Amino acid sequence: MQPDRSKRVLVTGASGVLGRSLLGRPAAAGYAVRGTGRSGPPQGAGVEWARSDLATGEGLEAAVREVDTIIHAASSPRADTERIDVQGTMRLLEAARRAGVRHFLYVSIVGIDRVPFAYYRHKLAAERQVEAGRVPWTILRGTQFHDLVDGLFAGMMKLPVGFLPRDFRSQPVHVDDFADALWECVAAPPARHAPEVGGPEVLRFGEMIHSWMAAHGVKKPVLHLPLPGALATALRQGRATTPGRAVGTVTWKEWLHARYGGTALV
Numbered sequence: 001m002q003p004d005r006s007k008r009v010l011v012t013g014a015s016g017v018l019g020r021s022l023l024g025r026p027a028a029a030g031y032a033v034r035g036t037g038r039s040g041p042p043q044g045a046g047v048e049w050a051r052s053d054l055a056t057g058e059g060l061e062a063a064v065r066e067v068d069t070i071i072h073a074a075s076s077p078r079a080d081t082e083r084i085d086v087q088g089t090m091r092l093l094e095a096a097r098r099a100g101v102r103h104f105l106y107v108s109i110v111g112i113d114r115v116p117f118a119y120y121r122h123k124l125a126a127e128r129q130v131e132a133g134r135v136p137w138t139i140l141r142g143t144q145f146h147d148l149v150d151g152l153f154a155g156m157m158k159l160p161v162g163f164l165p166r167d168f169r170s171q172p173v174h175v176d177d178f179a180d181a182l183w184e185c186v187a188a189p190p191a192r193h194a195p196e197v198g199g200p201e202v203l204r205f206g207e208m209i210h211s212w213m214a215a216h217g218v219k220k221p222v223l224h225l226p227l228p229g230a231l232a233t234a235l236r237q238g239r240a241t242t243p244g245r246a247v248g249t250v251t252w253k254e255w256l257h258a259r260y261g262g263t264a265l266v
């Protein structure tokens with residue numbers, strides 16, 4: 001079926017890990033896709049593109065023009081988070097309201113109300129903006145993508161000896177499974193809080209690191225890092241996981257094997 005140009009979906013953060021997956025998956029039937037962000041489209045994206053900056057509001061009005069649904073996936077966890085994630089979401093909501101957008105889909109994270117982490121407080125504040133806004137909305141929360149845990153482990157394993165909080169629990173999900181769930185939300189009416197999306201298994205870092213080391217060909221001692229504090233306690237207790245919503249289809253080992261080959265499935 002040819003997409004209806006008046007049923008256009010705007011994807012913010014379209015150059016990011018999730019954004020690239022969203023652009024690479026089949027859009028909800030009948031929709032045309034426009035990507036937006038500060039940079040240009042990812043190579044080979046083949047979608048309409050509008051440059052915009054959530055920190056200043058520049059380009060937002062043009063980006064939301066003639067848009068039916070917004071998937072708001074842009075985020076800046078490491079810099080200017082208040083300005084980009086919270087105020088930027090307010091700016092986008094306001095532009096969306098003025099443009100008559102019918103569905104605002106906010107991408108969020110499992111456990112942001114249970115894990116005391118500054119970035120999560122900003123995500124929660126952005127959720128509150130969406131809930132209080134005048135554009136009909138859906139919020140979909142997901143657990144960590146495999147890619148994120150992979151990067152986290154790379155950082156922890158940089159030194160000649162690895163240091164790892166072995167008892168942290170994680171439920172990584174394939175970014176494509178999460179993208180599929182978002183496209184399903186686009187095809188459905190605004191649902192407010194949609195059922196969360198978690199990966200197929202809850203694992204401890206201490207288990208996950210073995211297959212990570214095999215996949216990366218890393219051989220070195222790994223020492224337990226007994227991190228103190230409320231954040232560590234929450235992650236140890238698995239408060240960023242959603243075992244009842246283990247709907248993802250790709251396990252950690254399967255993802256490592258697909259990405260790096262080698263002996264990750266051992």
Ligand SMILES: NC(=O)c1ccc[n+]([C@@H]2O[C@H](COP(=O)([O-])OP(=O)(O)OC[C@H]3O[C@@H](n4cnc5c(N)ncnc54)[C@H](OP(=O)(O)O)[C@@H]3O)[C@@H](O)[C@H]2O)c1
Pocket residue numbers: 012013014015016017018019036037038039040052053054055072073074075076084107108109110123141142143144145146148
């Ligand atoms: N990563 C995970 O494990 C995970 C899990 C669950 C949910 N989520 C959520 O999923 C969403 C996407 O995460 P991700 O990992 O794909 O993020 P990512 O790879 O870091 O991408 C972030 C995106 O945000 C855009 N962005 C940053 N600052 C911006 C600004 N000032 N104006 C406009 N765009 C801006 C970036 O594009 P430009 O640099 O081109 O502007 C980029 O495309 C986030 O909301 C995140 O909270 C992530």
